[in-house]
Amino acid sequence: MAQTWRQEVQESQDIQGLPSDVAISDVAIDDAAIGVATGQTAVQSATHAISRHRTSIGIVSLALAVVALAIVEGLILRSNTADHVAEMRLILAAGARWAAFVPAARTIAVCFSAVVAVPVIVVLLGVIWAVTRSAGQMLRGLAMAALPMAVVGLIKTIVDRPRPSTARGTLMPDPSFPSGHTACSVVVVSLALFALHVIDARIKDSRGLAGTAVQSSQSPRSPLVWRVLRTVLTVILVVVPFIVALSRVIYGVHYPTDVCTSLVLTPVLVWCVYRLCDPAR
Template sequence: MTATTASSRRAALPARSILVPFCIILAVVLAGLVIRATPAIGTWDLAVIRAIESARTPFLDAVALADGVLFSPVAALVIVGAISAGLWLRRGPGAAIPFAALGLLPWLGSSVVKDIVQRPRPLSAGLPHHLLTDTGYSFPSGHTSLAVALGLALLLTFGAGRLRTPLIVFAVAAPLVTAFSRVYLGVHNPTDVLASLVYATAAVLLVDALLRLVRRWWSSRAVG
């Protein structure tokens, strides 16, 4: 491999790392528009929610409601803010700011996707046993997006040592539990939370790639 070829390949990697997650996010948005315009999908979603509701237990009620609080917007700001503050004190802003960006930007982006797709919440009239009634648009799930973003942010920031295995478990389990709980509570459709898992993962990868580009630019500027 020539030096020119190796240099070209290294230069192409950042572009690909940005383009691929961006295209995935765009595909999720387009899928949301198709889902909103397809009544049959809404009918299927409602049937799945009813089936999940039929398996309700006090334990699952408690888990779902607790999860809803843990990954709520207020809790998100508190958790990410506390961890970012600790990172700032121990490692400086170079670690704190990227963690905050990874944890919050994908979640904030989910609100933008919601405003584009504008899919209504599941109809409460069709869910007589739902536990919560939420407002706003439904696609994708902000709670699920936050769970994905927080789990991956923790893994990317602290996952190089002994914490790697438990952080991988958390990064997988937290989004899945949250996705289930949002459907279980009757505030999101199954397709909403499935889309959230895909969207938020791509959004974290996109933010991470952009952060790496910023670091590379900053390093080259400092050297220059």
């Protein structure tokens, strides 16, 4: 940049007809060039910071809006007798139609209880750390699990919707809205997908494919096998929360709106935390 400035100064002197002995020192030109470069860097940094803050504000606003809508929905459902009657009919119909699924629903309830889900989450966080060797990514995963579940628990407390008046529903000690088991399944699945993502990135790095379209000289079968395996696992994982949601209705411990709200609310919260906690931001 300093050389460019020297050329511009020389051209300006030639145009203005200044004598050759009138010259700006190299030190002055270098100082001016450094000042301009520093100013440009500062402007770029400020622009990036503003863009990052705007994105963060947008993500937080989205999360707050979704939480507010969920609370309003829950309060309306709690006081609406007509909806209660209609949903009870759906619960009884589902329980009668898929009565053979009740034992499986009981097993699913155990699998996504805190006793089982917490160790699974710890294992997934361990996998993320082992692959990335990054405390930031592990803490990112922890936030993806903890914050959405905390919000779901808070909404449960605020709305305080009674459980369905079924034999099993009346035995449940906590409020019904939204479904905690469904939310937990979304969190576990999200962490598993995150683990698959970091493993995929590690495989690409090891083969020299990260960020490029260049094919490795090694056998292409290994990446193909991994891509197929990852696709199959992704499809299975995405289906899991819907199975859990259906099982909670069949088991008679949640209203359909409880599980549907968790299926919408929890992924949004997980995504918001995932974006906000990105170490690259």
